[in-house]
Each structure stands twice: as structure tokens, then as C-alpha cells.
Amino acid sequence: MESASRDQLLKRIARLVRQNKELEEQVKKLEREKERLLETTVKYKLLVEGNELRGLKVAEEEKTLKFNMVTVLFADIRSFSGLTDEMDSGAVMDELDEIFFEFDRITGKYHVEKIRTIGDTYMCAGGIPEKNITNPVEVVMAAVELRRFIREYEAARRGSERIWNLKIGIHTGPVSATISGKNRVSYDIKGRAVNTASRIQGASERDAILVSVMTYELVKEFFNCEYFGKLPVKYTGNIQMYQVEGLLPGLCVDGNTALPNDAFRVKFGLIQFTDIQEVILDKLERELPDFLFYHNVKHTVDVVTEVELIGWAEGCTDEEILLLKTAALFHDVGHTVSYDDHEYQGTLLAHKMLPAYGYTDDQIERICKIIMSTKLPPRPTDLLEQIICDSDLDYLGRSDFIPVSNTLYEELKAQDKIISLNDWNRLQVKFISGHQYFTATARRLREVNKKLQIERIQSLINGD
Structure with a gap:
């Protein structure tokens, strides 16, 4: 009897062990599913927040993104009827x-997103x-290269004979984009800008690139364009x-x-540079420590x-202005990592970011050297x-010197x-007395005021 009861107990224990193992597996499975869902939620929130930070409005209910300025290109490429009759359709x-x-390669080169091909x-x-x-310039530049490719492609294959007829239409305006796909995200865009670009392409002629007046106003400093006509919309x-003829002679x-x-x-x-500046200023706004009352976003903007x-x-x-502005933008971004060696940290970020914006290795090295020159005491070569050393300490000769120095x-x-504030003021008198602006422009604009600052600070120092 006892043996039978013991056997039943052992069976019950074994069953409970199995059930416990099954429950553990279910819990682990649910935890994995929870982590996956949390990860998906975080990714979506980051996407939403990141796009909002870049100026994109997210309509969560419709699952679309709204872009205020997009340049849409339609390129129609058809074979001339009659000329291809003798060619195999394949x-x-x-x-x-x-x-x-090749169109995919060219558009990718100019950071232009392929939407789709329709026939x-x-x-x-x-x-x-x-x-x-920069998207209007990039899209028109891509269009010019698309046309050049077609010309060279046909010349290499059949000399002066042409069988392909390329017509391009471009327009800049707001669109709504629907995201789809998991492994490879694709976009379907809609809006009046899309319809207008399609209409302009329909009005285009053989081998022509037509742009709307909206796009023209944004690219006319780069491209030689001739008035073509009006399109009723x-x-x-x-x-x-x-009509875009090509790049300007210079x-x-x-x-x-x-x-x-x-x-x-x-x-x-x-x-x-405006795009880079938006990214860096946003980074400073989000990541600078709270105690940086002076080395804040305003200081970076002032130096730029x-x-x-x-x-x-x-x-x-x-080019020198571009290098200067870029160095000024990055000269204090290293404060998001470290206070005492922020100049060096800024050069690391410049090396990481700037290649994606088309800066050459030589330009990046020059920018980093300019950044490092701001390390105190300044020793520009x-x-x-x-220029950047004078700009970084420009406040020494400004009328708002006292409130700025207090920060x-x-x-x-x-x-x-x-x-103490007394120690700080004594330190300032010593620093300003030994400081000298390097450029003639800064000396002319700030040196006189700087002498007045010494008197103002000395009047604030209390005797010990």
C-alpha cells in the first residue's frame, strides 16, 4: 500500500516537474516576445523622435511621414518606335x-532615394x-549625370544612332511618405509635388531636363537654365x-x-553646412551637461x-570660410564627452562625421588642426x-562681457x-591683461573695449 502511494507521489512529482519546465519555457518565450516587442516599440519611438527632431511631422494613425521640402524626379526613357523593330525584344x-x-547607382551617389520604376x-x-x-541641387545634379550616361551609353554601343529617348521632369515641394518593408525599407510618396513633377516630365522634350520655378530658384546659382514655358496645374x-543646360561655366x-x-x-x-549645423546643435542641446552655462549652444553659434x-x-x-565654420561648429562639441580635452574629442567626431558630407581627408585634417588651436593658451600658427582663436574669445571685447564672463x-x-568671485575676477584681470587679439579685424573691433573691461573688473574686486 505504502509502495503504491509512494509510486503515485513520485509520478505526481515527475508530472509537476514536467509542468514546471513547460511553464519555465513558456515564461522564457513570453520574455523573449516581450523584449522583441519592447525593442520594436523603442525603435519606432526613436524613428518618430528622430524624424521630428529633423523637422519631419509624424502622423502615427496614418503611419506616414510628412516632408516639407522634397525634390521629385520623373525620368521617362523610351525606345524610338521603328528603330527597335529589328532588335530582339529581350x-x-x-x-x-x-x-x-546605372540610374540606381547615380541616384544613390547623390543621396537620392529611388521610389519605384513604372514600366x-x-x-x-x-x-x-x-x-x-541640398536636395534640389543633388536631384538636378543626378539628372544631369543621368543624361550624360545615356549619351555615353548609346555612343559606345551604336555611335551616332540613338534608340533611347530620355525626358526628365523635376519639382520641389511637400510630400507624404508611407514606409513599408522590414529588411529593406522603401517609401511611397504622394502629394501635389509628385503630381506636378509627373506633369512637368510629360511636358519635357527629348534629352531635356525641365524643372519647375520652385526648383529653379533653389538651383539657379549652380546650373545654367533657360526659360521653357508655362504649365497649367x-x-x-x-x-x-x-530647361537645365548643365553646370555654370565656373x-x-x-x-x-x-x-x-x-x-x-x-x-x-x-x-x-546648414544640415550639418542642425545635427550638431541638436546634439549639443540634448547631450551637453547641465553645468555648462558658458560652453552652451549659444556660444557655438556665436563662434560660427x-x-x-x-x-x-x-x-x-x-573654401577657407567653409573650413572655419565647420571647425567652429565642432570646436566645443567634445564637451558632450569630456570637459578638459573637449577639443580633441571634437576632432574625433569630425573625423567620424564629415566624410559622409563629402569633406576630403585634407580638409578634415585642416579642420581638426583649427579646432585644436582653440586649446588655451591659444598659439595659432x-x-x-x-581667426578662430579671436572668435572663441570675442566676448572679451564685447559690451556684454560681464554677464557672459559670469556664466x-x-x-x-x-x-x-x-x-570665489574675487578669485575669478583677479584671474580675469591677469588673463585679459596678457591677452592680445591676433587678427587686424579683431584688434580693430574689440581691443579698445577690452581695455575698458579690465577697469570694470578691477572695480568689482573686493579687498581681502
């Missing part, structure tokens, strides 16, 4: 596939998924159109209006502004370093780097 399709494959029409857009101010009225290599030169890249970089002003006054070239005092005090 050979014609193979050529079209080759052409579209023999290729559709793409600039300014998505990343908002940027429902609810909008007539839209003026311009922005192309040896008269090749499809090949940009260094002057183009610098001019483009000065516009693109000042290097440009002094740079132009000192006769700097466009050339004009650009002198630096509060910043140092919060880190126990200074004891």
Missing part, C-alpha cells in the same frame, strides 16, 4: 535593365528619408518651367557641364557667426587658426575649478 529589355541599374518611367526623390536643404495656376571641369569642379563642391558645402565675419574681413576664400564663472564653480 535585347531591348536587357538594355533597359542595364540603364535602370519605362523611373521615379526618385531627394530629401527623404533624411531631411536636407489644377488648383495652382500656371507653373513656370526652366563650376564645371574644362567646360564639361556635367562634371562638377572643386568650386562647385565648396559652394555646395557652404549650403550643406564670428569666424565667418572675421574671415570675410580678412579676405578668406570660400596661421590666419585661419588666428563662465558659474560653470567653473560648479566643477570646483574656482573658489
Whole structure:
């Protein structure tokens, strides 16, 4: 009897053990599912927050993103009827596939997002998924290269004979984009800008690139454009159109209006700087420690502004202005990592970020050298370093010197780097008395006021 009861107990225990193991597996499975769902939620929230920070409005109910400025391109490429009758239809399709494959490469080169192909029409857009101010120039530059490719492709295959007819239409405006896909995200865009670009492409002629007046106003400093005519658009009225001939003479290599030169890249970089600035200022806003009362976003903006002003006054070239502004933008971003070696940390971020914006290795090295020159005490070795050193300490000769210097005092005090306001004022008198602006522009604008600052500070020092 006891043996039977023991056997039943053992069976019950074994059953409970199995059930417990099954429950444990279920719990682990639920925990994995919970983690997956949390990860998905976090990713979506980051996507939403990141897009909102970049100026994109997210409509969660419709699961769409709204972009305020996108440049849409429609390229229609058709074979001339009659000329391809003797060609095998498979050979014609193979050529079209080759052409579209190269179109993908070219648009990708200019950060233009392929939307889709519809038969023999290729559709793409600039300014998505990343908002940027340069997308009209990038899309038109891509269009110019698409046209050059078709010309060279046909010349290599059949000499002067042409079988492909390329017509391009471009328009800039707001769109709504629907996201789809898991492994590879794709976008379907809608809106009046899409319809207008399609209408402009329909009005285009063989081998022509037509842009709307909206796009023209944003690219006319880069491209030679001729007035083409008006296009009636429902609810909008007539839209003026311009035909893009190619790059302006001073922005192309040896008269090749499809090949940009260094002057183009610098001019483009000065516009693109706005996009980089938005990213860095957002990073500073989010990641700077709370005790940085002086080395804040305002200080970075002040230095960026000042290097440009002094740079132009000192006769700097466009490229030098670009290098100065970029160095000024990054010179204090290292404070998000470390206080005492923030200049070096800023150079690390510059090396990481700037290649994606088309800066050359030589330019990045030059920018980093300019950044490091701001480390106190300043010892600039050339004009650009002198300009940023003067800009970084511009407040020494400004009328708002006292309130600005007080923020630096509060910043140092919060880190126990200074004891009393009296000590701080004595330190300032010593520093300003030994300081000298390096550029003629800064000396002319700030040196007189700087002498007054010493008197003002001395009047604030209490005797011990």
C-alpha cells in the first residue's frame, strides 16, 4: 500500500516537474516576445523622435511621414518606335535593365532615394528619408549625370544612332511618405509635388531636363537654365518651367557641364553646412551637461557667426570660410564627452562625421588642426587658426562681457575649478591683461573695449 502511494507521489512529482519546465519555457518565450516587442516599440519611438527632431511631422494613425521640402524626379526613357523593330525584344529589355541599374547607382551617389520604376518611367526623390536643404541641387545634379550616361551609353554601343529617348521632369515641394518593408525599407510618396513633377516630365522634350520655378530658384546659382514655358496645374495656376543646360561655366571641369569642379563642391558645402549645423546643435542641446552655462549652444553659434565675419574681413576664400565654420561648429562639441580635452574629442567626431558630407581627408585634417588651436593658451600658427582663436574669445571685447564672463564663472564653480568671485575676477584681470587679439579685424573691433573691461573688473574686486 505504502509502495503504491509512494509510486503515485513520485509520478505526481515527475508530472509537476514536467509542468514546471513547460511553464519555465513558456515564461522564457513570453520574455523573449516581450523584449522583441519592447525593442520594436523603442525603435519606432526613436524613428518618430528622430524624424521630428529633423523637422519631419509624424502622423502615427496614418503611419506616414510628412516632408516639407522634397525634390521629385520623373525620368521617362523610351525606345524610338521603328528603330527597335529589328532588335530582339529581350535585347531591348536587357538594355533597359542595364540603364535602370546605372540610374540606381547615380541616384544613390547623390543621396537620392529611388521610389519605384513604372514600366519605362523611373521615379526618385531627394530629401527623404533624411531631411536636407541640398536636395534640389543633388536631384538636378543626378539628372544631369543621368543624361550624360545615356549619351555615353548609346555612343559606345551604336555611335551616332540613338534608340533611347530620355525626358526628365523635376519639382520641389511637400510630400507624404508611407514606409513599408522590414529588411529593406522603401517609401511611397504622394502629394501635389509628385503630381506636378509627373506633369512637368510629360511636358519635357527629348534629352531635356525641365524643372519647375520652385526648383529653379533653389538651383539657379549652380546650373545654367533657360526659360521653357508655362504649365497649367489644377488648383495652382500656371507653373513656370526652366530647361537645365548643365553646370555654370565656373563650376564645371574644362567646360564639361556635367562634371562638377572643386568650386562647385565648396559652394555646395557652404549650403550643406546648414544640415550639418542642425545635427550638431541638436546634439549639443540634448547631450551637453547641465553645468555648462558658458560652453552652451549659444556660444557655438556665436563662434560660427564670428569666424565667418572675421574671415570675410580678412579676405578668406570660400573654401577657407567653409573650413572655419565647420571647425567652429565642432570646436566645443567634445564637451558632450569630456570637459578638459573637449577639443580633441571634437576632432574625433569630425573625423567620424564629415566624410559622409563629402569633406576630403585634407580638409578634415585642416579642420581638426583649427579646432585644436582653440586649446588655451591659444598659439595659432596661421590666419585661419588666428581667426578662430579671436572668435572663441570675442566676448572679451564685447559690451556684454560681464554677464557672459559670469556664466563662465558659474560653470567653473560648479566643477570646483574656482573658489570665489574675487578669485575669478583677479584671474580675469591677469588673463585679459596678457591677452592680445591676433587678427587686424579683431584688434580693430574689440581691443579698445577690452581695455575698458579690465577697469570694470578691477572695480568689482573686493579687498581681502
